[in-house]
Amino acid sequence: MPADTVCLTFDFDAVSPWIHMDDGGRNTPTNRSRGLYGAEVGVPNVLAFLAERDLPATWFTPGHTIDSFPEVAARVADAHEVAHHGWSHTPPGDYESRAAERADIERGIASIADLTGSPPAGYRSPSWDYSEHTVDLLLELGFDYSSSGMAREFEPYRVCRDEALVDEPYDPGETVDLVEVPVRGRATTTRRWRSPDSAATPASGSSSTTGRRSSTTRPPTACSS
Amino acid sequence: MHPQVIGREDRLAKLGKFVDHAREAGAAFAEVREVAARAGDAI
Numbered sequence: 001m002p003a004d005t006v007c008l009t010f011d012f013d014a015v016s017p018w019i020h021m022d023d024g025g026r027n028t029p030t031n032r033s034r035g036l037y038g039a040e041v042g043v044p045n046v047l048a049f050l051a052e053r054d055l056p057a058t059w060f061t062p063g064h065t066i067d068s069f070p071e072v073a074a075r076v077a078d079a080h081e082v083a084h085h086g087w088s089h090t091p092p093g094d095y096e097s098r099a100a101e102r103a104d105i106e107r108g109i110a111s112i113a114d115l116t117g118s119p120p121a122g123y124r125s126p127s128w129d130y131s132e133h134t135v136d137l138l139l140e141l142g143f144d145y146s147s148s149g150m151a152r153e154f155e156p157y158r159v160c161r162d163e164a165l166v167d168e169p170y171d172p173g174e175t176v177d178l179v180e181v182p183v184r185g186r187a188t189t190t191r192r193w194r195s196p197d198s199a200a201t202p203a204s205g206s207s208s209t210t211g212r213r214s215s216t217t218r219p220p221t222a223c224s225s
Numbered sequence: 226m227h228p229q230v231i232g233r234e235d236r237l238a239k240l241g242k243f244v245d246h247a248r249e250a251g252a253a254f255a256e257v258r259e260v261a262a263r264a265g266d267a268i
Contacts, residue, residue: 005253005254006255038230042232045232046231046237055244057256081256121262122257144265156268179268
């Protein structure tokens with residue numbers, strides 16, 4: 001295996017974000033039509049692109065997408081890894097309780113298992129963030145890796161249960177048996193990447209989403225061991 | 226990447242340039258589970 005490995009990942013959200021995020025505030029026909037384009041046009045285009053180049057990929061897919069677009073989800077699963085992205089694409093910090101978050105993750109596992117015949121190895125948070133329960137739930141439910149954190153450029157590391165009290169120094173806490181394969185926000189997209197023959201300045205920096213919680217103790221985040 | 230964005234022809238053309246560049250540089254392509262499994266044994 002070469003020293004440098006590229007993982008192409010796709011968040012096959014379809015219509016789920018518009019329905020399940022922001023308390024449904026963006027659940028409108030035109031927003032949903034963007035998701036329909038993704039499911040019915042974008043995904044087939046991407047699958048053809050990958051097949052032409054014999055490229056593997058990982059598709060973080062909400063269970064809602066699998067259950068809503070079973071035929072195109074099956075085409076994805078026939079050729080690529082399907083990983084967890086919530087059942088409902090709800091940001092973890094938005095669940096009303098640990099039980100509600102667990103139920104949604106379990107429902108997503110069931111959708112993937114029905115599609116592929118086995119539970120997913122990986123998880124990507126729908127908001128690239130965790131609640132105070134997410135890491136423990138991922139461990140309890142048997143995930144091998146998450147791809148949500150950003151504590152390194154590209155190198156995988158182990159997730160930890162950190163403490164982030166506003167009046168105390170940051171404590172990275174103990175590491176757990178969950179590999180984080182970091183994401184890098186918009187800097188990894190082709191919108192910001194420039195080919196070597198381009199006159200444009202190479203992309204720099206990255207972006208991340210922020211939680212909407214208001215608390216003196218922030219949810220655990222991924223960190224290095 | 227989101228299919229409703231990257232699935233458009235002009236975006237896929239740019240992704241194709243990136244893939245060509247990575248391959249010319251000697252990089253391999255893999256699913257995340259493969260990378261995670263390999264890393265899990267090393268970290």
